[in-house]
Amino acid sequence: MTFTEHVEITGHLMDTGVLSRVLDDIREYGGDWVIEKIDVGRKYTDMSTATIKVWTEDEDDLQRLLMRLQTRGVNMVDPGEAAVDVAEMDGVFPDGFYSTTNLETKVRFDGRWVQVENPEMDCGLIVERNDGGTRVYTLPMADVKAGMNVVSGAAGIKVTVPEADTSSEHFGFMESDVSSEKPQAVLVRQVAEGMREAKANGLKVLWVGGPGVVHTGAAPAMVALVHAGFVDVLFAGNALATHDIESSLYGTSLGVDLSHGRGVPHGHEHHIRAINTIRKAGSIKAAVESGVLTGGIMHALVTNDKEFVLVGSVRDDGPLPDVYTDVIDGQRAMRGKLTDVGFCMMVATMLHSVATGNILPASIPLVCVDINPATVTKLADRGSSQARGIVTDVGLFVEQLAIELVPEYRRKD
Amino acid sequence: MTFTEHVEITGHLMDTGVLSRVLDDIREYGGDWVIEKIDVGRKYTDMSTATIKVWTEDEDDLQRLLMRLQTRGVNMVDPGEAAVDVAEMDGVFPDGFYSTTNLETKVRFDGRWVQVENPEMDCGLIVERNDGGTRVYTLPMADVKAGMNVVSGAAGIKVTVPEADTSSEHFGFMESDVSSEKPQAVLVRQVAEGMREAKANGLKVLWVGGPGVVHTGAAPAMVALVHAGFVDVLFAGNALATHDIESSLYGTSLGVDLSHGRGVPHGHEHHIRAINTIRKAGSIKAAVESGVLTGGIMHALVTNDKEFVLVGSVRDDGPLPDVYTDVIDGQRAMRGKLTDVGFCMMVATMLHSVATGNILPASIPLVCVDINPATVTKLADRGSSQARGIVTDVGLFVEQLAIELVPEYRRKD
């Protein structure tokens, strides 16, 4: 017996290769298809629409396939009404729950489409209905409570893929590949333009950074960017903050003598002492206020009243008192800072970049800069389709970005 | 004014280049030195001893330099007696606390040397004195309580570097460098020999693994190694366990169809559903017992009564119910499993490898296998001097290791 559904997709189908990925998905789930109709855009600016009949041998497979296809922007022709199941245990979704994408999503109840709040990947959809109407929002698995209403299956759901702004110059780079062989000066200008645009629209610039920011000597440039207002929020771990503080307290970062470019590999002694000093002060902010910490990125964030969320990892020493040691609490804190973010810049960290990519709506432009191609590729592979990767030297890139965005930066040098 | 101390080091000084690293350290801390005496081993098997006078302009610098030198096995000629300060706050060491190495360490009180329990890097030394005598043990910063006695400064402390077994064949590889151009079949045999030796001595083999173990197809080989008794403890994160379980439940790992080698990049839908299934069961063990989970690495560990510690990270979905979401709790759980570990095998994970390297005594042989040279290099850079790195394909390496260690493995293939 076969289970069948008609789905449709609209967009620059010929142009983007999305159709071949959709057909790959169908094959992966053991399904088959017929393309029933295809309306091809004749010109470059035209949109195409395809209607595809898909079927599988198993009903569950079909539901799961339909959910998967939604990550590509494929919706059912006749989505029907959303179904809801009740969670029976805390922290566990009902079987067959709808697993979210980070795309703009609508859910239909009683013939009306309700917009989902805060789109995020790999969550469930919680439904609250009361006199004020129906509210649907994403919730991570760990936060679901017994008794909550959770959307089940793929019916009654519609997602919208953000339109790639193909006409525009900026962010035309790296749409689908990762390379170190691109003219970097152009990329610097494009990233600067993206940040300026976010600020011009009253939106925040979110940075996600690893300790490489400090090791590569990018800290002074980043401090200049903080002062100039191009860093509204920082997501990082214990390492970036520790090495930044160590560098301010002792002029070193993991034993690398930063002003002369000489380095010795270890130097664990410096950083553990730096952490102890801040723990004694009570917090990074307290250390700034008491005059213990007088420079660096964290100091700049505090003195400019910018926000940061530091989330720990299993390899941390200390950690600094500001670090969330519970990673789920840390994720919650990060989610709390996403409102009004209009641009996201990931630098020299795989762990926190992937974490941020998971919770960031697909509509927010995102750039990942790392010297390691694997980091950039991994990020793209995680499904953050809006991610642009730049394989380059972090120190020089951030330096160039500061020169581009902060006219007075070089004079201080 | 200068502050002076005489230090000495014994070992294969000419042979290992350690002396040049010691002098680099002195320079890094702004110090100077005179080599007062050097007793050179005439023959290859002889040990050399050097006595060095070191001085700095600042007394604190000297203390810190002396602590640093101990990471190289350099001790004071006249160590004197250990000094102790009282911790004034929970979670904060006194200023000037002695920051530990992972070397065998002794502390002198009243003219007697006390052996430090459980050597570990970047901790403080806690002193407990009572009628039964004096006990000294390492404690991470987060666990110190106000009122505890903490060793301060470098006086009264002696460390011992494990002697590299230079006469022996195994583990002659990779003493100081990381390379992908080594005959891999030889390395496989050397690692196998290290594991057999640990087991023959009644010691445990600890594995530290990342999800690459599953992606590269190494899971069947690792299952065979679990059954054959060569995996006593596993340290990992949410990802390895999830992808292993996903692979058992759906035959895929992040969408990679493992039996045919075809892959599609994303597939987030599978893994989130796998996690939900195990959360519903209550734990991995419960899922095995109830028949939900019937294969894979985690299943093999449970059915063979082996131990595992899963520690979460900020990018985790779910996570699985067995995962420690608090990383400091996770570190404590890992420490709890180190007793009687005689060999450590790190595969395809930087995060958990570095975390384990931090808490593992220097005396335990340790091998790190990864296809990414950066991971192996990073581990060595963290100060795990006993680390040997092998840059190779994880899937083929573990496969070869299983063929070497488990005679019946290939017949099942």
Place this chain on the structure above:
Amino acid sequence: MTFTEHVEITGHLMDTGVLSRVLDDIREYGGDWVIEKIDVGRKYTDMSTATIKVWTEDEDDLQRLLMRLQTRGVNMVDPGEAAVDVAEMDGVFPDGFYSTTNLETKVRFDGRWVQVENPEMDCGLIVERNDGGTRVYTLPMADVKAGMNVVSGAAGIKVTVPEADTSSEHFGFMESDVSSEKPQAVLVRQVAEGMREAKANGLKVLWVGGPGVVHTGAAPAMVALVHAGFVDVLFAGNALATHDIESSLYGTSLGVDLSHGRGVPHGHEHHIRAINTIRKAGSIKAAVESGVLTGGIMHALVTNDKEFVLVGSVRDDGPLPDVYTDVIDGQRAMRGKLTDVGFCMMVATMLHSVATGNILPASIPLVCVDINPATVTKLADRGSSQARGIVTDVGLFVEQLAIELVPEYRRKD
């Protein structure tokens, strides 16, 4: 003014993303298009056909665009007759010459299609007409002579893309991406199957290798493959042969002691002496026959009467007497060995792999194995669309391949 042409493409258009690449090409050449007709395959096994009108502002651009599109298998709807220009100088093609692909190609004269001999990339098409009919063959730029007839422009030419054998198991891997996270044991079996199939069809297996074959300890496995008949031709440089011979003469390769896995980095002294020894003998064959060279890959090739082409590079010492020091002569020698090649295996060399990829017809299956993702990616980027890349450890991969293909191999171990 605009210049217009109608082109068509047939294939699994939806499935392969080729259409989006075609449209990218048009945009790159400053052109525009309308998709006039598209006949979509309804089912997975169906072929699709698209007819596209393309135009540019400049006639030369259009001709060049049409040539470019042929690399995708896009032909003109009405190709007309081929035009011919006469070369005016040795070593220089006429302006506007047709630049070849490595696809099966036909050229039309007087209404009849003539098959192009030996398809190869980046060449010109030479036309010879006499009583016996019309002959068209590829010729590299360096070999063209004044007075030769050279096809000009895109008219009268038709190419055929080899059909990806999507139904078959083997070589489903890596169709469009490069990854180190694939189950390697499966890949080994697929490569073995490809070699067996070539041999079963009476075709030759061509290996292209770099010195990493020796450094990673793969030489014994490769020797076994030579003896078993799975290496018919070897393309390499001075380095592979030298390190192989050095290893036979002195038991080392660039100072790496291969039997113990210990290595020291340099050792230039060994290899220059090995080269001198072979130069004295006159050739590798002479050194084998006189008993100077008694083992290794080159010895196995000589004693099994297999062929090799060694082409030098600017960094060579010596070189060995068999090495072509003129790279254009070397390319000619390589071309001379391509007849009846049915499978190509590239191992641990970027330089010779790219060189071989340039001259190999697209119809020959090709696998590139390297631990460095950049090598594999570079190869694919060069336009060798038939290339499959495997990022893995060369030593273990060739070892596994020998175990798979040569049953008695392990017993010798």
Place this chain on the structure above:
Amino acid sequence: MTFTEHVEITGHLMDTGVLSRVLDDIREYGGDWVIEKIDVGRKYTDMSTATIKVWTEDEDDLQRLLMRLQTRGVNMVDPGEAAVDVAEMDGVFPDGFYSTTNLETKVRFDGRWVQVENPEMDCGLIVERNDGGTRVYTLPMADVKAGMNVVSGAAGIKVTVPEADTSSEHFGFMESDVSSEKPQAVLVRQVAEGMREAKANGLKVLWVGGPGVVHTGAAPAMVALVHAGFVDVLFAGNALATHDIESSLYGTSLGVDLSHGRGVPHGHEHHIRAINTIRKAGSIKAAVESGVLTGGIMHALVTNDKEFVLVGSVRDDGPLPDVYTDVIDGQRAMRGKLTDVGFCMMVATMLHSVATGNILPASIPLVCVDINPATVTKLADRGSSQARGIVTDVGLFVEQLAIELVPEYRRKD
């Protein structure tokens, strides 16, 4: 029976780890040793001297070991007189020939030390004696003629290791390791200083470059450096020149649209046509003079009367008419340009960097910049002890270098 020799080494032995490498060499050649005397520098600025007795079981091994040790600056205590053998065949050295290092070398005849001309690695030493005295010079194996006198064995030879200028700021970086985690702005300044110093001393700056110079957008910066006199000679292959010329003729490089940072992978059609155009003109210089080529790096070199040597490789298309297709001829041409070179900058090429490292005297400062750590490591591994490696983005690095060295560069931007 054992064969014994006394050797000595003077230098910062404790500081540099050279002694441990010497002992490794002895072990690799199956030898043994006793350190008979060691005179330790007491202070940082003091030199140490060690006298070591070495012995082997075989006389040939001893001779070869002594030659190897000379690459470390280890000389015989009593070198005696040099021995000479006569070459019996063209292109073949006598057995037991002395294989050269790239260090300053002296040879003793009749009690007088003769300075070796043009030190270069892996060559023989040719002796010419006549009324004017004795002349000794290096000669590559391919160039030796029957009847020439060639130094044999290690006797009568003394080498001098260039003193690392440890007191100085510049070039303290990266003495023994390769890292991407160094503050890049500092490295830029150090390289700039090295170039300024060479020019101030009336010496030439040699660049060795790969096509990545063009792909990463560094060409405009490099053009500025040519105009400002910081590029006296360029060693490269067909690819750098072709992509540079292609970029000037068509505004693309291998299909990468450089002004917008958009790229498509292939684009073979552009570059083959660019080569044909230059071949038609006859040479790059002729193309500049006839107005065909009006911009780019090669154009800048021609118009500024700077020199370049292009040496081909087996993967070349065309090649350009200026390219040496015989690699041994190419090496000769490169050697011819080394006179008065005072600084060498290697950018984005492994092949030509290694080739240059082989023929460059050890006394010339050398910097290798690449985004791929493997390239930098490989260069160091080849024995170019004077090589400093910087893992960074080539485009940004050369851009920054131009800003540092050419004050007016940014204004043009």
